[in-house]
Each structure stands twice: as C-alpha cells, then as structure tokens.
Amino acid sequence: MPREEYQVPTGASGAQRGATRDAHESRAQMSYLCGDCGGSVTLGKDALVACPHCAGRVLYKERTKRMVQFEAR
C-alpha cells in the first residue's frame, strides 16, 4: 500500500522502464564509475573488476537516471 502511494504515475514509468529493459535485454554490459579516476568503466558479466584507465579496483554503480521521489517529512 505505501509503495503505491509514492510511486511515479505508472503510465510514464512503465513505458520508460520497458524501454530501458529492451535495450539491455541481452544483459551484455553495464557501465560503472571508477573510484580512483572517475572514468566510466564498462564491464561484462564475468570480467575482471578493474578500471582500464588507471587500474583502480574500486568501482561504483552509477546513480539511476530515473526520477526518485522522496517523502518530505
């Protein structure tokens, strides 16, 4: 019940979601950020976790591009 309350209207998000899903359906590669140099790193599924630019081993996931709604309390 509460989840329903704060969700973005389903019509828009559903379509958007569907779109992104299709693009990555094959689940080929994801993009991450390197913790050392800040560069973008694309990693395959079982690839070695390392940044190609600086060999940094700490990668972070990028923040979602989608709108996130917070409850203003």
Next chain:
Amino acid sequence: MPLVDDGFEALLEPFYNGKKLTDPISTKEDKFQLLPAFLKVKGLVKQHIDSYNFFVEQEIKDIVRANRTIRSDVDSNFWLEFTDIRVDRPRRQDWKDAKSHTEVTPMECRLRDMTYAAPILVDIAYIRDKQRIVRKGVPLGRMPVMLRSSKCRLSGATNTKMEQMNECPLDPGGYFIINGTEKVILIQEQLSKNRVIVEADEKNNIISASVTSSTHERKSKTYVTLKKDRILLTHNVLVEGIPIVIILKALGGLSDYEIMQLVAGSDGRYQDEFLINFDEATKVGIHTQHQALEYIGARVKMGSRKGQFGPQVRRNHVEEGLDALANLVIAHVPIEGLDFYPKAIYVAMMTRKVLMASHNHKLVDDRDFVGNKRLELAGQLLSLLFEDLFKRFMVEVKMSIDKFLKKNNRAVPLDAVHMISNHANNIGIGINRAIQTGNWSVKRFNMNRAGVTHVLSRLSYIAAIGMMTRISSQFEKTRKVSGPRALQPSQWGMLCTSDTPEGEACGLVKNLALMTHITTNVDEEPVKRWIFTLDAGVEPIRNFSGAEMHREGSYIIHVNGTPFALTRYPKRFAHKFRTMRRRGWISPFVGININTHFSAVHIATDEGRICRPYIIVKNGQQKLKPEHLRLLQLGKATFDDFLNHGIVEYLDVNEENDALVTIYEDQITKSTTHLEIEPFTILGAVAGLIPFPHHNQSPRNTYQCAMGKQAIGAIAYNQFNRIDTLLYTLVYPQRPMVISKTIQLIGYDKLPAGQNATVVVMSYSGYDIEDALVLNKASVDRGFGRCQVFRKYTTELQKYPNGRRERIGDPLNEGEGKVKRRIAKHEALDDDGLAIVGYKINYGEAMVKKETPLDQTTTGIGMDRGPSEYRDSAVSYRIPDPAYIDKVMISQTEKDTTVIKVQTRQTRRPELGDKFSSRHGQKGVVGIIVDQEDLPFSDTGLNPDIIMNPHGFPSRMTVGKLLECLTGKASIIDGRPDYGFGDAFRSHPVEEMSQVLLDYGFSWEGKDYFTSGLTGEPLEAYIFNGPIYYQRLKHMVQDKMHSRSRGPRAILTRQPTEGRSRDGGLRLGEMERDCLIAYGASQLLLERLMISSDGTEIDICQQCGLFGYKGYCHTCKSTREVTKMTMPYAAKLLVQELISMNVGVRLQMEDEFPHPR
C-alpha cells in the same frame, strides 16, 4: 602561516588567530599555547604511533640482531646470517600488477577488505658452494602498518594529499586496517617489570618483596618472603622456598659478616631481626658456597629446562644450582664472567626492603600507585609477538636446512633464500591473525591474552578518539577490591579523572589525559656513562661492601631498579643529572627521583612510563618568558626547542614526587620547582567536551563521557566515502556555542556531534516528566536532530575448489511481451543483478541477486560431476522500515574474489522516544512533539526548540549547564564567539556575561518574559532560556520498536524466539509470573505459559505414568489407560532428558474434578 604539516595547521590556527601578532603576550594568560605545540609533537594518539615507529625502526632490528645466525647441525661449514631487516612502504599484495601505478591507500584497503601492510625485507648472507653469498631485500612476510606512522603513506601528508587519498586530516590514526576493518591495540596497563615491589599480607603476617624479571629470553617472578621471622626466596623453578642466607652464600661465597653487612648494614634493629636466618643455614649444615649450591641444585625443578634442543647433559647439583641462580632467578640482572656480586647485592636489597617494611609498615609499596605501573602499547605488544614468530621462523628454517643437508648426494646446492621464502609468510600471517582476533599468545612467556585488539568504534569522531586514549587494565573484573578501581592521587594530570565507564569495568578502564605521553625505551648505556662522569663522588656499586652501602648518608643509584652506583651527594647528583637532561644531553624521557626512605636514587629509562610536561621554575622565576611564546606564535620555535632549552621538561609519576608544582603563576614561591602548563589538561579528550565541568557534580561528567561517544554527528571528513557497517550522521551538525580549548584542539568544532537548541526551562504538558523533553515540531521540520543512518551489506562471490563459483543472477520479471515488470522481490534490481543506486528498498527485497552453485563438493574429474544448478542466496533487505540505496561498490579482494558492498540510507527525523542529551550527563527522551503555535514565546518572538523540565536540575546539580546556557546566550546576543569558552578550572566570566545580557535589555540571570502559546496569557514566572548544545544519541525508537502476536518458535523448546532481530516474543518472566500468582489471575497465567508459549498435548499412560504415543502405551502394550493432557513442551523435554539419564520419571494423574464416590 607557512607551516608544512598542515594537518595540525588547523589545530593551531584558532589560538593564533584570536590573538594578533601585535597583541601583548602575558605568560599567565597565554601559556596554554604550549598545549597545541605539545600536541603537535606528542600526546593523545602520538604514543601509539611513537611506539609503533620505535618498534618498526629500532626494536625489530635489535630482535633480528640478537638472533641473526643459523648454523646447521649437519654441516658445520654452513651458516646463514641476517644482516639487516627493514619494513618497506605499504604495498598491495598483488603489487606485481604492473598496470597499477598508484600506491595503495588506507581507503582502498578499507573498501577492498584488504590489509594495510608493508613487506618486511631482510638482507642475508650465507654460504653456498663454499662461497659467501649476499642477498638484499629478501621478503619476509608482511607487517601491518599503523596509520600515520612513519611507514604509512599518510605520514607528513598535507591536507591536499590527504584529500586526494580520501583520508580525513582530522583522523587520529594509530590503528591498523586488517582485512578492511580498523583495529586498535588498546593500551594495556601492567605492574612494572624489573622493579621490586614490597607487599604485605596483613592477615597472615607475611611481607614479601617480589620482582618480575623480564628479559628477551624469559619472564619469571622471584619473591623474597618474610614469614614467621624467617626469610625465604621463592621462585617458580625452585621446589620450595630457600632460606635467604643459603642463596646469598651461593651467590659469590660471601661470609656471614659480609651477608649481614649487605642486608642490614650497621643498623642494630635489622641485624637483630636478620640474625635468625643464619641459624636456618647452619641447621641444614650449609657453610660454604659449594654446599649452598648443592642445596639449591637439589631443589631445582627437573624438566624446567626441557625446552632446549640437543643432547641433555646430565649435570650435578652444583651445576644445576649455579645455572638456576645465574639464568633463572632474577634473570634481568646479568651475570658477567661468573661475577655473582651484583646479583647478591640485588637479593640483599630485596631482603633489606622486606626487613624495613616489617619495621615500618608505611614502606610497603602501593600497587595502585601509577609510578609502579607501566603502559604497554602497540609497538611493545607487536615486538613481543614478532620476536616469538621470528624465533620460531628461525627454528623452522634451520630444520629444513638440516633436512636438506642430511641428504648425501644433492642435485642442486642448497639455496637458503628458497628455504626462507618457504617459511617467510608465517611471520606476517601470525601478526595478522593476532591483530585480527586479539589473541596474543607468546609461548615463551606463557602469555595468552584475549581481547587485546578491538574494532575501532566509528560511531562518532569522539568515540574514535576516546578509543585511542583508552587504557585497559589487566586486573580481573570480578575481584572485589576497590583499590585498583579507585581514583589514585598519582593519576593527577596523567589519567582523566572523569572518563571511565560505569558498572563492571568502572575504574579499571581508564583514559589518558590531554598532555600525557608514554615513554619509549631509552638506551641504558649512555645514561650509565653519564652517571659516572656527572659527579665526582659517584663510584660503581661493585666496589663497595654492605657496610659502606648502607652507611648513613650514602645513596645507592639504581638504574631501572638495579643497584648501579653509590654516592654521598644524591641531591647534587640529581641536580646535575637534571641539568644535563634539560640541556638535551640526556634524553628528556629519562626520569630521576630520590627516595629518602630507602636512601636511593632511581633513574628510569624503560618504556611505558607515563609522563607529562611542566614549565620549569627556578629561583622563584618561571623559565617561560613572553618572548618564547612570541616565537611559538611566529612559528619559529617548536615544543622540542623549549625542551632543549630547559623551559619545559617531562616528569614521570615518580619524579613528580620530588617536584613542587604550582598551578598558577602567582602562587610561585622560592621552593617551587615547576609550573603547570594548563589545569584543564587533567581531563582527557572526551571529558574536554564538557563546558564548565568544574561546576558539575562529578558523576555527571562521567555520564557525559559515556554519552559523548554515542552522539550522532560528523564522523570524519571522508564519512561519505567510507562504507561502514553502520554509520550515523547528523544532517545539520553545529559547532557548540560554548566550547573549550580542548574542543578546538581535538577538532570537535570541525566534526561536531550535536546542535545548539534554544532551551526553555519550564514545565509543559505533563509529557515532560522523568527527564522527557518537549520538542518543537517546526524545529524538527526545519531539521533539528535530523540524522541519516547508513548501513552496509557486503557479500563476496566465493570460489569453490572444484572450480565452481558463486555468480550474480539475472533479476526475474513477470508479465508478457512489452509490459514486463520486475517481480516484487526484485523491484530494486538492475540488469546486472545489483540494486539500482537511488532506489527505495523495502522489507524483503533483494539487493544483490547472488546465486550459489548447488555442487560444491565434487571434483569435476571424470564422471564426478554434480548438478549445474544454482541456488538463490540473495542479499535482501531485512529491516521493517524502508531505505534508499546510497552506494553500490564492486571490487576485488586480495584473494581475487569479487566483493560487492551495498550501502543503504535512511533519513530519520526525531520522533517520540528518541534519546537526546546535553553535554552534562542529562539525558532524556522525546516525550511529545508540539506544534510551534502551542509553544510559549518571548516578547522578541523567540520560540523554544526544546522545553526541559526544571526538575532535572536540583538533584543532578549540573550548574555547568546553567552556565553554558547563560554564556551561550550572551555570546550570541553580542555576536562574540570568544565569549563562548567554558574551559575547566578557568575563571568563568559570569559577571561579564550578565552585564552583556543587561546591556541588550535582557535579565542578567537569563530569565525572560514568556507568553503561553496555549492560552495567550503571560506565564506567571520569568523563564530561564538560552542555547544549550544538545546531542542526539544513537538509541532510536525505530531500531527498538517491536511487537508480535504470532511468530517463529525455537526448534528445541517450541517456545517463542527471543529478541527483536528474530521477531521474538515478550517474555513473562518469573517475577511477573509471581505477580500473577499472587493476584490469582490463573487464566492469564495459563494463557501466557501454555497457549501463547509451548503448551502441547501429550498422551500419558495412567498405568505406568510414562508417555504414550497416539493413544497407545508402548510400555503396557495397551490403549486402555492412555489419556491426554496439556503440558509445556519444555516440561516434556525435561522428563525425556531425565529418562535418558536413567532417572525414572512417572507422572501420576488425578482427576481435576473427581467423581463423587
């Protein structure tokens, strides 16, 4: 100010900024500036770092030098020598990775769950093919590096560099990072080693002098005991106590007269008392050294020297006795060339102390005296461990070399480097494991300590600092002696008077005061040389007989507790010694003190003594002059310069006894020797947060010390870069209105944990009883007390020996065609199976969709192949309240497994029941949150953030809180932050504050006119109000709230589980049960104990009284007498367990409502 080390630049600034360079300087007001200068070089966390540096740079070399050669038993031509050892810079274990051109940072270790360690490198020389081969830089395992030590990358780093490394410049350092967790080696408190301590057992009338000898080889304890007029020497290696005269005869064959002189001198009282001991020797017929040695040798425990390798030489009693005396009894007094006289003097000294103590009970030593204690730091503990591991390593290398050489025809010549690298890792692994588990076991010393290390508490900045200054005592907590727990007068200025936990560990866990320093070892030899060259009248003790030693006016000079020289002019000697120390010729950490009771001068150079600096006063004039402070202000002088110029000096606790210290400059008299630098330094870093602590009742300060560590606030500048298991941060932390110099020094004003709340002291609404607080709803809306809670969920993708590995699976979808949706559980998952950063996550949702292979055991060879399926082992969110994904990190550990860390974030505003506290030990929970319009307001429109009930004051007597309120109010009204100082033991400017209030039209006592927000009428009294710094404590309702109607049960007992984390039930305990019984609420009892708990229906045979099953009794083979009853499952278990132990239990049934017969 062009200072190089700008980590401390920030610390120094406020002092110099407040005061312009042109301002006049008075030594009285400004001498506190020595404090930041001191903290720049020593103090607080520096002792950990100093101790570690000492170990890594000197001690480790000494240890290797002491056991550097390996010789083979097989081939006498072979030898191997370690010529040098050093600890390199920290590196990654996988540093061969040529791609990586960055050096490892502590932050990387924290994130990647690595160990911040540096390789140990050795230089070796050995024989191969009859040639001497030298190899440099052979790796010998990895040594964990203490943060900010000389080996650390952070040492000497500027703020910019620190920032580049994602490190907080205010972070104290002094801890290790082992597998990603920060570990601290707490300071350990112990009774001093190699010192004679005289104790008295009043009950049994025993007086004994004991000494714990500690050398690199062994540790042993020797007692000289006076019991029923006889004096015996006892030691672990001796089967029984040996009469002291026999020992003294054995030690160098002294005559009876010499022994008497050595022990008693010419004092008739001691002679009379000691005389009887000669009879003890004659009774057993000991007259000569040979007889004495034989007597002792016969009483040496067999097998005590079992540890030795090689053929056991059968020795006679004399040799046995000689060996025991030379190497085991009082082992720290070395025997050079069979000269037993120094040891005889030592034993005689112990005997004399016992005799003196029996005459004058005041001469019994106080074990709780801080001067009799030593603090063991990280470096010392590590060196103990390293020495042990290194010796074991040497034995292992020797054994494998011997094994190799035993083979007659070898294909390749022996390569020692190979042998070394085979065993090298054991050293690093051993140290690593010890720090990680906290189990310090050194077999040689029979040392087996658990809980030496702790995880550094990062709850708040103060918690971390407080942990670094903590001292844990070796005394057991259970013993009911008040002595070790009580505040000792000698703790003054050395250990914090307020900061100790309540309850069990009260008084046993202590904290260092602000100016304390713990000494490291200073070489004895140069000091010994100085002793002879300083003063003409000093002669080696070896040259004297007992009569001369104990002559009136003769003083024995002891070096680290061992008699060394004799002087007739102790005062002159001590004076000259101190002068040389003040000039910098002798290390400033060498202590000297004169003990007139024992006619002794003690010089201490050992490690672990507590000391602190004082300003030197000479001829009624202090040495610190305004120009010195000016130089300090200009940055042209450091604390060490003052030390070398005889302006300040360090005194340890023993030397304090020789000093006459005054606190304030105007109290200096002709006889004063030292001046205190700042009185507030008797408090530690944690107690230093309290404003006006000298106006509070003392337990309140202790309470605050405990609570300051629980306050939510800023943890470090890098708090959002680190991923901690649990991290609390305050959304809008504020610097306290009223601060102290300690706060500025430790940087609490930069990493604060609290907010300045406008507090009105009055009663309101009745929801404020028992210390509950009334909160303003509008303030809460604006962010008062708002905090964020971060939680870490970490998982490693395991690899299995059969080549299978855990993987991250795809999230599951539902629906068809274009309108696919994630299933509810995978709502937050991205395509890569990890949670999406920024998404909300609810109870039960997966964050990492990890999958484990079902087949973990098969080898994969031939037909031995298991199923290729995977089992879901997702990391899911298990907290009732939702959170947001804050960060998702992917990395690789040193073992090359993928590690995934997910950080979640919750933002929490204060709610009913959340805990708050001021800085005066006044804690309270939120009782009600009131709309702003209902709160009282002043004529200026001022609204309270917090209403506090005035009943909190009379019994707590926290006057400091009132002063904080008043001072804070004055300083905001006048806009002068410099008014807001609440330092301990400084005159507080209450009059001035009141004048400021008056000038601005407020009442001088801080009370103002208020109007009730509920009725609109004026309140009938003037209300005390002003800003008070409030801390939000980590105890929050959300984390504790719990209820259950039905839920899980424990398997064994079928009773409801326990605790919130297991969704447990609420226990109706035995006391509550008693109440119900007394009240007669039988049905409620029945419900709580049976229906809501573990009531079970059970078949019972009335014939035999045993349990039946499904209406049938297996014992009687019938169903006739079997009946049903309800009983707790636990009771049924009890019966069965008793039966299993061969205790027959039979239940006799009786009708509840018997039939009328």
